[in-house]
Amino acid sequence: MTLANTKERLVLVGNGMAGIRTVEELLQRDPDRYEITVFGAEPHVNYNRIMLSPVLAGEKTFDQIVLNDRSWYDRNGIALLTGEKVEKIDREARTVTSIGGRTVGYDRLLLATGSDPFIIPVPGRDLPGVVTFRDMFDVEAMLRKAADGGRHAVVIGGGLLGLEAANGLAVNGMKVTVIHLMGTIMERQLDEAAGFLLQRELEDRGIDVITNADTKAILGEGHVTGVLLKDGREIPADLVVMAVGIRPSTGLAKAAGLAVERGVVVDDHMVTSDPAILAVGECVQHRGATYGLVAPLWEMARVCADQLAGRPESAYAGSVTSTKLKVTGIDVFSAGDFSGGKDCEDIVFRDAARGVYKRIVLKEDRIAGAVLYGDTRDGAWYFQMLREAENVAPLRETLIFGQGFGGQGFGGGGAANPKAAVAALSDSAEICGCNGVCKGAITRAIADKGLTSLDDVRTHTKASASCGSCTGLVEQLLELSLGDGYQAAAAAKPLCKCTHHPHDDVRRLIVAGELKSIPAVMQALEWKTPNGCHSCRPALNYYLLAAWPGEYKDDYQSRFVNERVHANIQKDGTYSVVPRMWGGLTSAKELRAIADVVDKFAIPTVKVTGGQRIDLFGVKKEDLPAVWKDLNEAGMVSGHAYAKGLRTVKTCVGSEWCRFGTQDSTGMGVKLERMTWGTWTPHKVKLAVSGCPRNCAEATIKDFGVVAVDSGWELYVAGNGGMKVRECDFLAKVETEEQVLEYCGAFLQLYREEARYLDRTAPWVERVGLDYVKKRVVEDDEGRRALFARFRFSQVFSQTDPWDERASRGVDSHEFAPLAMVG
Amino acid sequence: MKEDITWIEVGRVADIPPAGARVVKTPRGDIAVFRTADDDVFAVRDRCPHAGGPLSQGIVHGARVTCPLHNWVIDLASGEATGPDEGCAGTFPVQVENGLIRLGLRLPPGPALGVPGAAS
Numbered sequence: 026m027t028l029a030n031t032k033e034r035l036v037l038v039g040n041g042m043a044g045i046r047t048v049e050e051l052l053q054r055d056p057d058r059y060e061i062t063v064f065g066a067e068p069h070v071n072y073n074r075i076m077l078s079p080v081l082a083g084e085k086t087f088d089q090i091v092l093n094d095r096s097w098y099d100r101n102g103i104a105l106l107t108g109e110k111v112e113k114i115d116r117e118a119r120t121v122t123s124i125g126g127r128t129v130g131y132d133r134l135l136l137a138t139g140s141d142p143f144i145i146p147v148p149g150r151d152l153p154g155v156v157t158f159r160d161m162f163d164v165e166a167m168l169r170k171a172a173d174g175g176r177h178a179v180v181i182g183g184g185l186l187g188l189e190a191a192n193g194l195a196v197n198g199m200k201v202t203v204i205h206l207m208g209t210i211m212e213r214q215l216d217e218a219a220g221f222l223l224q225r226e227l228e229d230r231g232i233d234v235i236t237n238a239d240t241k242a243i244l245g246e247g248h249v250t251g252v253l254l255k256d257g258r259e260i261p262a263d264l265v266v267m268a269v270g271i272r273p274s275t276g277l278a279k280a281a282g283l284a285v286e287r288g289v290v291v292d293d294h295m296v297t298s299d300p301a302i303l304a305v306g307e308c309v310q311h312r313g314a315t316y317g318l319v320a321p322l323w324e325m326a327r328v329c330a331d332q333l334a335g336r337p338e339s340a341y342a343g344s345v346t347s348t349k350l351k352v353t354g355i356d357v358f359s360a361g362d363f364s365g366g367k368d369c370e371d372i373v374f375r376d377a378a379r380g381v382y383k384r385i386v387l388k389e390d391r392i393a394g395a396v397l398y399g400d401t402r403d404g405a406w407y408f409q410m411l412r413e414a415e416n417v418a419p420l421r422e423t424l425i426f427g428q429g430f431g432g433q434g435f436g437g438g439g440a441a442n443p444k445a446a447v448a449a450l451s452d453s454a455e456i457c458g459c460n461g462v463c464k465g466a467i468t469r470a471i472a473d474k475g476l477t478s479l480d481d482v483r484t485h486t487k488a489s490a491s492c493g494s495c496t497g498l499v500e501q502l503l504e505l506s507l508g509d510g511y512q513a514a515a516a517a518k519p520l521c522k523c524t525h526h527p528h529d530d531v532r533r534l535i536v537a538g539e540l541k542s543i544p545a546v547m548q549a550l551e552w553k554t555p556n557g558c559h560s561c562r563p564a565l566n567y568y569l570l571a572a573w574p575g576e577y578k579d580d581y582q583s584r585f586v587n588e589r590v591h592a593n594i595q596k597d598g599t600y601s602v603v604p605r606m607w608g609g610l611t612s613a614k615e616l617r618a619i620a621d622v623v624d625k626f627a628i629p630t631v632k633v634t635g636g637q638r639i640d641l642f643g644v645k646k647e648d649l650p651a652v653w654k655d656l657n658e659a660g661m662v663s664g665h666a667y668a669k670g671l672r673t674v675k676t677c678v679g680s681e682w683c684r685f686g687t688q689d690s691t692g693m694g695v696k697l698e699r700m701t702w703g704t705w706t707p708h709k710v711k712l713a714v715s716g717c718p719r720n721c722a723e724a725t726i727k728d729f730g731v732v733a734v735d736s737g738w739e740l741y742v743a744g745n746g747g748m749k750v751r752e753c754d755f756l757a758k759v760e761t762e763e764q765v766l767e768y769c770g771a772f773l774q775l776y777r778e779e780a781r782y783l784d785r786t787a788p789w790v791e792r793v794g795l796d797y798v799k800k801r802v803v804e805d806d807e808g809r810r811a812l813f814a815r816f817r818f819s820q821v822f823s824q825t826d827p828w829d830e831r832a833s834r835g836v837d838s839h840e841f842a843p844l845a846m847v848g
Numbered sequence: 849m850k851e852d853i854t855w856i857e858v859g860r861v862a863d864i865p866p867a868g869a870r871v872v873k874t875p876r877g878d879i880a881v882f883r884t885a886d887d888d889v890f891a892v893r894d895r896c897p898h899a900g901g902p903l904s905q906g907i908v909h910g911a912r913v914t915c916p917l918h919n920w921v922i923d924l925a926s927g928e929a930t931g932p933d934e935g936c937a938g939t940f941p942v943q944v945e946n947g948l949i950r951l952g953l954r955l956p957p958g959p960a961l962g963v964p965g966a967a968s
């Protein structure tokens with residue numbers, strides 16, 4: 026036909042999302058300019074690749090995700106060659122040649138070859154049963170495996186794609202394990218808190234997630250049978266899906282001599298290093314960036330179409346991207362940069378009852394990033410403000426509640442007022458989710474019963490009496506009802522600025538809500554920061570440890586350095602080491618070992634402490650394990666001189682040697698120390714035993730002091746020789762050593778269970794009153810025995826020598842070795 | 849003469865516990881390499897601007913660390929003390945690729961630099 030000769034020839038390589046979108050845009054601008062030929066390596070018409078996940082999950086069929094069927098190509102006079110992979114570009118002759126040998130000439134060539142899935146180079150990667158997740162073939166292979174009885178699937182990679190694959194396979198009845206290299210899944214899109222929620226949700230759906238897991242090999246002979254991790258774990262698998270990332274598909278462009286770095290290099294007009302050749306989509310690299318999501322491709326397609334239509338003034342300037350996870354029932358949204366950093370502020374919102382977590386990162390009054398979990402309705406709104414770099418200062422107070430908050434909300438008359446929003450709630454609006462109390466019930470109770478405080482409301486309506494997350498709302502209702510008459514009660518101070526809950530509430534709610542990890546507490550109690558701070562994390566770690574002995578896994582990174590490395594940090598960054606000397610006793614062998622260690626490690630200072638122990642000062646951190654090893658070999662264990670736990674039991678010589686002694690105070694001290702060592706407490710704990718009222722062991726300024734008298738033992742509590750010296754209170758007099766142990770254990774357990782973190786026994790007893798302590802420990806025999814039993818139970822798990830674990834069993838060895846030496 | 853930045857591989861992200869730090873020793877002093885709970889990696893001189901405390905030993909929260917000696921809070925991205933305190937520990941450029949960490953160091957030219965277990 027002669028007509029054809031008047032048209033320029035456009036050849037598109039890649040029948041995928043970006044290429045065809047460009048053609049669609051071009052047809053709108055100038056439908057008659059080109060004679061278009063499309064090569065597609067896949068046998069299909071153009072389909073919506075992102076919908077492969079719903080196809081895998083059985084929520085859609087292939088037909089439902091087709092974007093343009095054959096009639097569309099025909100209608101627009103486009104020659105579609107499917108199943109024809111282009112193998113060669115001849116830039117001089119301006120032709121492309123496909124694998125089937127077909128050669129087509131072009132005036133303009135458009136490359137839209139997308140990406141190739143990255144396959145980690147481990148042994149076994151080529152075994153049958155190992156697939157990627159990129160195209161319809163992969164989906165079919167997975168569905169086939171699930172249908173013909175494959176039971177176990179392992180998905181390598183806990184990113185967006187991997188999780189969608191995992192969900193799809195689980196929906197198809199497979200037992201799925203996701204293994205992920207990093208500590209939290211989707212770490213590039215989600216922060217730790219949201220990652221935690223997502224992981225929990227997936228686990229609730231029966232998908233196992235193993236983080237910090239590095240793949241060593243894929244196992245199997247004729248077919249994959251399992252995956253071996255570097256730590257030696259082996260996970261059975263009938264199917265392995267590699268979803269660890271993608272790489273721009275650049276082979277064709279590279280062979281043709283185009284400029285290629287990570288992707289095919291294009292300028293702001295999507296033109297490659299050859300002016301006749303353009304490129305769009307995942308295969309390109311623009312201003313150093315490559316993209317793996319659809320939204321940027323749409324922007325590129327518009328610019329590219331302009332260029333092809335002869336409107337070269339439009340330019341692409343790069344994209345900011347956002348992500349959603351397409352797993353039914355899980356709403357996750359993330360955009361921009363949420364890693365925080367200098368000048369950044371976090372606004373965090375958690376609604377435990379609804380499973381909602383939102384975090385917005387602000388930088389200079391503009392949104393820098395956002396992570397939403399559980400309620401993603403406002404994602405688009407935040408994303409729009411982020412892209413437009415809108416100043417959000419006027420919205421700041423209500424920003425986190427979203428666009429709908431306070432009626433008109435944004436744009437209009439400035440910030441919405443949270444109180445107005447509460448006032449606007451209808452009487453039937455539920456305020457306290459735990460107890461099902463609505464607004465009307467609370468305001469009526471306030472009016473009818475003359476309630477004036479939060480506590481009143483709690484007692485009369487139960488609102489805010491359980492999880493406490495509605496406390497703020499209840500206070501606002503009090504304020505609205507009573508006006509200036511309401512003064513927010515001198516409420517207990519929050520634990521730290523990351524939460525509005527005071528210590529006592531946190532402790533209570535950990536037990537009531539069966540919260541068993543720090544992220545769980547932070548979510549349930551609606552922490553305001555993503556992962557707490559140096560004040561709350563150690564406190565939470567302690568509360569969890571005390572509440573769930575044997576069950577809670579200690580969070581190492583939430584401990585102060587002294588407890589992390591089991592030695593005291595000193596002002597020059599060196600450490601001091603105190604071996605335990607039971608009841609203050611030692612021996613020639615122990616002293617010799619100490620002397621040898623001092624020589625061998627050139628320890629500069631040796632000092633006897635106030636608690637009758639020997640302190641070795643100036644030990645270098647990297648020497649610690651070796652020092653402990655030598656001390657361990659002489660039978661000595663850690664003295665926990667660094668711990669918020671039992672430190673020492675000081676003794677006098679007592680009846681063994683002293684002419685006044687009425688009882689064996691040293692022996693009693695040793696027994697007490699053997700019973701109590703290793704316990705974790707809210708603050709350090711010191712004990713002492715004196716053999717007679719002369720009290721040479723200074724037992725009456727200790728947390729728990731014992732003084733022998735003729736007829737038995739006097740017990741004293743809550744003394745303190747610290748900054749504010751406090752003499753003990755007399756607790757009780759008992760007759761036998763067994764009773765001393767029982768009272769001591771019970772008292773310590775009460776302290777462990779009820780005091781606030783970093784309270785020593787003195788302020789705690791002053792707060793709760795000595796009478797209360799007596800009531801629990803002295804008057805209530807059964808209660809005392811129960812406390813003691815709980816103390817002994819938790820000791821089962823805590824009496825391990827941390828030095829031994831580290832010196833001879835390599836626990837936490839990374840802590841003591843440098844990461845690298847340079848230079 | 850302008851010293852060039854040399855990128856030196858110091859280990860893997862996985863070698864550092866999340867919300868933790870490890871130390872890289874150099875002839876010009878220790879560098880603390882932090883991994884946040886979000887798996888971001890930062891390198892900061894291991895000396896608190898207050899009294900020289902080893903920042904690598906502090907508690908890491910968000911992109912900040914609290915010095916173990918007197919609780920100054922240092923921003924990891926900038927090395928600056930936050931809140932009312934003033935001072936800067938100094939930072940080093942970091943690249944992370946495929947889980948590998950590289951530090952950008954200004955080192956005197958000379959023979960190859962030995963990094964245990966890593967090629968440079």
Ligand SMILES: Cc1cc2nc3c(=O)[nH]c(=O)nc-3n(C[C@H](O)[C@H](O)[C@H](O)COP(=O)(O)OP(=O)(O)OC[C@H]3O[C@@H](n4cnc5c(N)ncnc54)[C@H](O)[C@@H]3O)c2cc1C
Nearest residue numbers: 039041042043066074075110111138139306307317318319
């Ligand atoms: C399962 C899955 C879920 C996804 N979910 C989302 C999501 O939720 N949100 C989002 O934004 N993005 C998502 N993506 C990413 C999105 O699909 C891609 O960003 C987008 O498809 C890239 O478009 P493209 O045109 O560059 O590449 P593609 O759509 O991959 O198209 C490239 C095409 O080129 C063909 N080709 C390659 N080389 C040749 C050759 N030499 N000759 C002929 N043809 C060739 C390929 O066969 C392919 O059909 C998802 C991807 C997958 C695989």
Ligand code: SF4
Nearest residue numbers: 677683686716717721
């Ligand atoms: S307290 Fe009594 S028994 Fe103990 S050393 Fe002093 S005088 Fe002797």
Ligand code: FES
Nearest residue numbers: 896899901915918
């Ligand atoms: S040395 Fe860091 S706070 Fe004092």
